[in-house]
Amino acid sequence: MGGRDATMVLLDENGIRCDGRKIDEPRKIMIKAGGLKNADGSAYIEFGDNKILVGVFGPRDVHPKHMSNTDTGILRVRYHMEPFSVGERKRPAPSRREIEISKVIKEALEPAVMLDKFPRTAVDVFIEVLQADGGTRCAALTAASVALADAGIPMRDMVAAIASGKVADTIILDVNNEEDQAGQADMPVGYMPSLKKITLLQLDGVLSPEEYKKCVDVGVKGCEVVYELQKKALHDKYFGNRGD
Amino acid sequence: MASVSVIDELKKAQILELLEQGKRVDGRALDETREMTIEINAIPKANGSARVHLGDTDVLCGVKIQPDKPFPDVGDKGMFMCTAELLPLSHPTVETGPPRDDVIELARVVDRGIRESHMVDVSDLVIEKDKSVVGVFADVVAIDYDGNYFDACSYAATAALLNSKTPTWEMVDDQPTVVEGGDKPLPVSTIPVSVTMGKIGNYIVVDPNGDEWESMDSRITITTDSDGNIVALQKGGSDGFTQEEINQCGELSVKVGAKIREQLKSAQEESQ
Amino acid sequence: MADRRKYVIPGDVVTSGPFRPEQNVILEGNDIISTVVGISEIYDDSVKVIPLTGKYLPKIDDLVIGKVVSHTSLSWELDINSCYIGFLPAMDVFGRDFSTHSDELSSKLKTGDLVAARIANFDRTRDPLITISDRDLGKIDDGVLVKISTSKVPRLIGKKGSMIQMIENGTNAAVTIGQNGWVVVACESAEGLSKAKKAIEMVNEKAHIANLTDLIQDMLNEKDES
Numbered sequence: 001m002g003g004r005d006a007t008m009v010l011l012d013e014n015g016i017r018c019d020g021r022k023i024d025e026p027r028k029i030m031i032k033a034g035g036l037k038n039a040d041g042s043a044y045i046e047f048g049d050n051k052i053l054v055g056v057f058g059p060r061d062v063h064p065k066h067m068s069n070t071d072t073g074i075l076r077v078r079y080h081m082e083p084f085s086v087g088e089r090k091r092p093a094p095s096r097r098e099i100e101i102s103k104v105i106k107e108a109l110e111p112a113v114m115l116d117k118f119p120r121t122a123v124d125v126f127i128e129v130l131q132a133d134g135g136t137r138c139a140a141l142t143a144a145s146v147a148l149a150d151a152g153i154p155m156r157d158m159v160a161a162i163a164s165g166k167v168a169d170t171i172i173l174d175v176n177n178e179e180d181q182a183g184q185a186d187m188p189v190g191y192m193p194s195l196k197k198i199t200l201l202q203l204d205g206v207l208s209p210e211e212y213k214k215c216v217d218v219g220v221k222g223c224e225v226v227y228e229l230q231k232k233a234l235h236d237k238y239f240g241n242r243g244d
Numbered sequence: 245m246a247s248v249s250v251i252d253e254l255k256k257a258q259i260l261e262l263l264e265q266g267k268r269v270d271g272r273a274l275d276e277t278r279e280m281t282i283e284i285n286a287i288p289k290a291n292g293s294a295r296v297h298l299g300d301t302d303v304l305c306g307v308k309i310q311p312d313k314p315f316p317d318v319g320d321k322g323m324f325m326c327t328a329e330l331l332p333l334s335h336p337t338v339e340t341g342p343p344r345d346d347v348i349e350l351a352r353v354v355d356r357g358i359r360e361s362h363m364v365d366v367s368d369l370v371i372e373k374d375k376s377v378v379g380v381f382a383d384v385v386a387i388d389y390d391g392n393y394f395d396a397c398s399y400a401a402t403a404a405l406l407n408s409k410t411p412t413w414e415m416v417d418d419q420p421t422v423v424e425g426g427d428k429p430l431p432v433s434t435i436p437v438s439v440t441m442g443k444i445g446n447y448i449v450v451d452p453n454g455d456e457w458e459s460m461d462s463r464i465t466i467t468t469d470s471d472g473n474i475v476a477l478q479k480g481g482s483d484g485f486t487q488e489e490i491n492q493c494g495e496l497s498v499k500v501g502a503k504i505r506e507q508l509k510s511a512q513e514e515s516q
Numbered sequence: 517m518a519d520r521r522k523y524v525i526p527g528d529v530v531t532s533g534p535f536r537p538e539q540n541v542i543l544e545g546n547d548i549i550s551t552v553v554g555i556s557e558i559y560d561d562s563v564k565v566i567p568l569t570g571k572y573l574p575k576i577d578d579l580v581i582g583k584v585v586s587h588t589s590l591s592w593e594l595d596i597n598s599c600y601i602g603f604l605p606a607m608d609v610f611g612r613d614f615s616t617h618s619d620e621l622s623s624k625l626k627t628g629d630l631v632a633a634r635i636a637n638f639d640r641t642r643d644p645l646i647t648i649s650d651r652d653l654g655k656i657d658d659g660v661l662v663k664i665s666t667s668k669v670p671r672l673i674g675k676k677g678s679m680i681q682m683i684e685n686g687t688n689a690a691v692t693i694g695q696n697g698w699v700v701v702a703c704e705s706a707e708g709l710s711k712a713k714k715a716i717e718m719v720n721e722k723a724h725i726a727n728l729t730d731l732i733q734d735m736l737n738e739k740d741e742s
Contacts, residue, residue, distance in 0.1 A: 037300050037388050038335045040571065049289065053387065055333025059571065059599035073599075078332065078340055083383040084290040084306020092329060092383070112526075114542075114551060119640050121599050126333040128385070130304065131287045149526050152570020154540065154551035157527035194527035194549065231525060238553050238568050239523040240724060250585045250595070253628035258660065 008182050011168035018178050026162060026174040026222060031143065031233040033150045039126075041151020043233065045143040048176055049133035052140050054147040058123035059115065067122075073115030074122045077106035079140055081129040101137050102127075108141050108161070108190040108200035114154040123153055134177030135163045138188050141200060146230050150237070157192035159199055160227040164189060164219035166205060171214045173222045180204075185211075189219030193227040256444075256459040263447040270299075270453060275496055277439075277451040280399070280507060284407050284515035292408025292430065294511075296400040299453055300390035302334075305382055305400035309410045309430065311371060311420035312379035322369020323379040326355035328386070328397045335389040353478045354384060354397045354438075357467035360475045361436035363405060368431055371413045376420045378410070380430065391457035394465045394478075398438035399508065405432055406512045435508055436475060437501040438467040441493050443481070448489060450500055464490070466497035470505065474498070520558050524550035530563055531556075538564035572598045572666040572696035574644040578635045579653075581661070581694035582646065584627050589616045592625055594633070594646055597666070597696040602646040604633070609648065630656040630700065632692055659692075659702035662713055664720040666697040671723045672716060679719065679729065686736035687712040711736055 010018050017023065027048030036042035039055035046052075062068035079102040083090050105127070115123060125147065127140045138161035145159040165175035167183035175186045185207050190200025198220065207215055259269060268274065278299035287293035292307035312323055328351040332338045343351075358364070369378035382405060384397045412426030442452035442460035452460055462481030469475050474494060479485065485493070524530060529547045537543045540552045541563050550556060554567040572580070574596070582594035582602050594602035607614045609624050625631065632653050637645040648654050664672065672693060673680050684691055689703035689712035699716055703709035715732050722728050 036302075036333060037390065039333050041569070042333065051287070053333065055331075057333075057336050060336070061599075061601060080331075082304075082306060082385055083327070083381065084287055084293065084308050087289075089308035089310060089379075089381050089383075092327065117640065118599055124332070126331065128331055128333060128387075130306075131289050133289070149553050150569060152552055152567055155526035156542065156544070156549065156551065158525065192527065194529070195544070234525045234553055235523065250583065251628045252583060252630065252661065253626070254630055254656065254659070255661065256628075 008178060010179060010183055011170055011172075015170075017167070017172065019176055021174075023170055023172045024218065026225060027176065029226065029229050031146060031229045033146050033233040033237040039147075039151075041147045041149070041153070043143040043146035043150060045139050045146075047135060047139035047142070048174075049131060050129070050136055050139045051131040052136065052143050053128045053130060054140065054143040055126045055128075056123065056144075056147045056151040056153065057126075058151070058153070059118040059121035060124070062120065062122040068120045071116070071119055073118035073120075075106055075110055075113055075115065075125070076122055077102050077109065077125045077127065077144070079105055079127045079129070079137070081132060081136075085129045085132045101140075104200060104202065105137060105141050105144060108159055109144060109148070111197060111199045112145070112155045112157050112159050112192055113148060114156060117154070123148070123151075132177075134175060134180045135188070137200075138162050138190070141190050142226055142230060146233050149234055157194045158227060158230050159190050159192055160223040160230055161188065161190040161200055162219060162222040162226050163187060164215045164222060166207060166211060166215065171211060171218050173218050185215065187215050187219055189216065189223055191220050191223035193224055251458050252455075255455055259456060259459050260445050263444060263449070268449060269455060274447060275450045275500060277395075277500060277504065278453065280504075282399070282403050282508070282511040284403060284511055291410060292404045292406075294400050294403035294407060296396050296403065298392060298396040298399070298451065300388060301386075301392060301396045302388035303384055303386045303393065303396045303400045305384040305397070305404040307404045307408045307430075308381045308383070309408065310379055310381075311376050311413055314370075314374060314377040319374030319377075320370055321366045322377040324359060324364045324366050324369075324382075325379070326358050326382040326384070326401055327351050328354045328384040328393070330386045330389075330393070334386045349478075349480065350393055350397065353394060353465055353476070354401060356478075357398050357436050357438045357465075357476045358382070358401055358405070361434050361467065361469045363402070363432050363434050363436055365431065365433060371420050372415050375418075376413070376415060378413070380405075380408075380410075390454040391452050392440050394440045395438050395451060398436070398467065399504065402436055403508055403511060405430060406435065406508065407515065434469040434471070435505050436467050436469050437504045437508070438465050438476075439497040439500045439504070440465040441496060443483060443485060443489065448492060448496070450496060464493050466493060468498050468501040472498050472502070522556045524556045524565055525553050526551055530565065531558055534561075536562040538562045540565040540567055566667075568667050569665065570667070572596065574598055574600065574602075574635045574638040575695070576635050576638055578695040579693070580633055580635060580646075580696040581656070581692065581698035581700055582631050582633050584625050584629045584631070586627060587621045587625070589621065592621065594631065596633075596644070596646070597663070597698055598644070600643045602633070602635075603643045604631075604646040604648065608646075625655060630661060632656055632694070632700070656692075656700055659690075659700040660709065660713060662699045662701060662716050664697050664699060664716060666695070668720050668723050669693060669695055669697060671728075672699070672719045674729075679732075682729070682733065683712055683715045683736070686733070687715070691716070
C-alpha cells in the first residue's frame with residue numbers, strides 16, 4: 001500500500017477529498033465500445049486519469065493444441081502496462097503484479113462468459129494500460145467486459161468494477177492513486193449487476209468487521225453506476241443511442 | 245509485420261494490374277503517403293507523447309525522462325533509447341512472449357533512425373559526470389495494423405520527442421533532485437523522418453498499406469534529417485533492388501520526407 | 517410473428533414467464549436473459565435474440581467464401597471467418613479415386629486461393645467439413661473480396677433478394693454473398709465494381725438506417741464524373 005504521507009490531507013473538515021471529490025463520488029468515467037480495426041471486439045476507458053485500451057480476439061483456434069479444452073472454450077487474459085504509463089518508466093517484460101492482475105481479471109470474467117458452445121477454442125482478452133492513476137484493474141475489468149460484448153462473446157451478464165476504500169477513518173468510493181498510497185484501505189470490487197454476484201474482490205489495508213461490510217456495499221453500489229456507463233457505450237455503438 | 249498472414253493471391257494480382265496502369269487500390273499515386281493524424285500529448289503524465297494514425301495504422305509513443313546511472317566508461321554522456329513493440333491487440337497474428345525477429349528489426353530500425361540523426365544530444369544529458377546522467381526513453385507501441393509500422397513508429401517517436409519537456413536536476417546529498425520550476429523543452433537538433441517504400445513487381449510504392457505490405461516482394465526504409473541528408477537505411481524482404489531503384493528510393497525519401505517533416509512541425513506548433 | 521422487439525445487451529432481461537429460450541438467451545429463474553448485444557424477439561412460446569456482432573457460426577448448407585491457408589497431402593484448411601477452420605478433403609475435389617501418389621493438391625487449389633464453398637457438415641466435436649463439388653462452387657478466379665459483419669448479411673441480401681438484385685442491376689456486377697460475411701464482387705467495368713463495393717460497404721455501415729435502400733439507389737444512379 002505504500003508509505004504514509006503525513007503532509008497530504010486526504011479528507012478535509014468539509015468531507016472533501018484531496019482531488020476535490022465527495023466521499024461517494026467516483027472520478028469522471030468515459031467508456032467507448034469498438035475503435036480497433038483488427039480486433040474482433042474492443043473498448044476504451046478513461047477512469048479519472050487512467051487510460052486503458054482492451055482488444056478481444058475469438059473464439060479462435062488454440063495454439064499450442066495441448067492447451068485447448070475438448071469440452072469448452074478457454075478464456076485468456078493479459079493485463080499489461082506500457083513503459084510510459086507510470087511515474088517511473090516500467091520495463092516492458094511482464095511483472096509479477098501484472099501476472100497476478102491478469103489472473104484476477106480472468107477469474108472475474110469467467111463466471112460471466114459462456115464458452116461451452118465453443119470447444120477447442122480460446123477467447124483472448126488483451127488489456128493495455130496507456131496511462132495509470134490508481135484503480136487500473138477495476139477500469140480494465142470494466143472495459144474488458146464491454147470489449148467481450150463488442151466481440152459477440154456470449155455472457156450471462158456484464159461485469160462492472162470500481163474500488164472502495166478508507167481514508168481518514170471514512171469509507172470512500174473510487175480510490176485514486178494518492179489515496180491508494182497514503183490511505184487506510186483499498187478494496188477493488190467486480191460485480192455482475194443483473195445476477196447480483198461479486199466476481200472480483202481484493203483488500204489491502206485494515207478494516208473492522210463493520211467497516212468491511214460498509215466497504216463492500218459502497219463498492220457494489222459504485223459498480224451499478226459504472227454498469228450504466230457500460231450500457232451507454234454499447235447502446236451508443238449498436239443502437240444509435242435510441243435505447244428501446 | 246503480419247508476416248504469417250496468408251497472402252490473398254487474387255488481391256496481389258489485382259494490385260499488380262492496377263500498378264501497371266499507374267494506380268493503387270486506394271486511389272493514391274505511387275509516391276503518395278496516406279492521410280496522417282498526429283495527436284500531441286496523448287499521454288499527459290509522460291514527459292512527452294504522440295499518437296499517430298497513418299491510414300488505419302495506429303501507434304503511440306510515450307517519452308519518459310528520468311535520472312539514471314551512466315554506462316561504466318561513458319560518464320560524460322546521458323542515455324537515449326527507443327523501443328518499439330507490437331501489442332497483441334493490433335492484429336490476430338501478434339503473439340505474446342519474446343518478440344519475433346521482425347519486431348526486433350522494427351525496434352532497432354526506428355531507434356537507429358533517431359539515434360543516427362543525433363536528434364537528442366546525449367552529451368547534453370549529464371547531471372554529474374560519472375555519477376548521474378539523464379535517461380531519455382522513447383517507447384513506441386503499435387495499437388492497430390494496416391501496413392508500414394516502420395514509418396508510423398518513427399513519426400510517433402519523433403513527434404513525442406519534439407513535444408517532450410524535461411525537468412532539471414541537481415545533486416543534493418549525492419542524489420539527483422528535481423529543481424522546482426526547472427522544466428524545459430527537451431533540446432533537439434533535427435527532425436528525422438523515415439520513408440518506407442515497397443517493391444511490388446517492378447513498381448516502387450511509398451507508404452504501403454496492409455494489402456500492399458502483404459503483396460510486396462521487398463522494402464526499403466530511408467531516414468533523412470532536417471538538412472536533407474540520409475542518416476539511416478534498411479532494406480528488408482526476400483527480393484532485390486536494382487541500383488537505379490535504390491537511387492530512386494533515395495530521392496523519394498528526401499522529397500516525401502520533407503513533406504512529412506512539415507506535418508510534424510505543424511502538429512507541434514498547433515499544440516503550443 | 518415476432519412481438520415487441522427490444523435492444524438488449526448481455527444480462528438484460530428480455531421477458532419473464534413460460535417461454536422456451538432459443539438462440540442467444542438463457543433462462544435464469546423465471547427470467548429470460550440475453551447473452552449478446554442484439555435485438556430480442558418474443559414469439560408465442562419462445563424467445564430469441566438476433567446478435568448484432570460476433571463471428572460466423574457454421575450452419576450446414578450455408579454458402580461461404582473461404583481462403584486456403586494451408587494443406588496436407590490429404591486436405592486443405594480454409595479460413596472461413598469463423599471460430600473454426602474449415603476442412604476440405606482432397607476427395608471432394610479429386611473424386612473417389614484420389615491417390616496421394618498421383619494427385620497433387622496444389623495443382624487444384626493453393627494457399628491464398630479463394631473458393632465459394634458450402635458447409636457439408638458441422639458439429640462442435642470437429643472442425644466444419646467443407647465441399648466445393650457443386651456446379652456453383654469452386655475456386656474464385658475473378659473478383660474482389662469485401663468483408664462485412666456476419667450480422668449484416670441478411671440486410672445485404674434483402675427481402676427475397678431485393679437489395680442484392682438492386683445492386684447487381686445497378687452496376688452489372690456479379691456478387692457472391694457468403695453467409696460468413698465474405699462477399700466476392702466481379703464486374704467488367706471498373707466503375708461498376710467500385711459502385712458495387714461502395715454499396716456493400718454502405719449496407720455494412722448503415723444497416724440500421726430506415727431509408728438505406730433509397731440512399732443506395734441514389735448512389736448507384738449518380739453519374740461518374742470522368
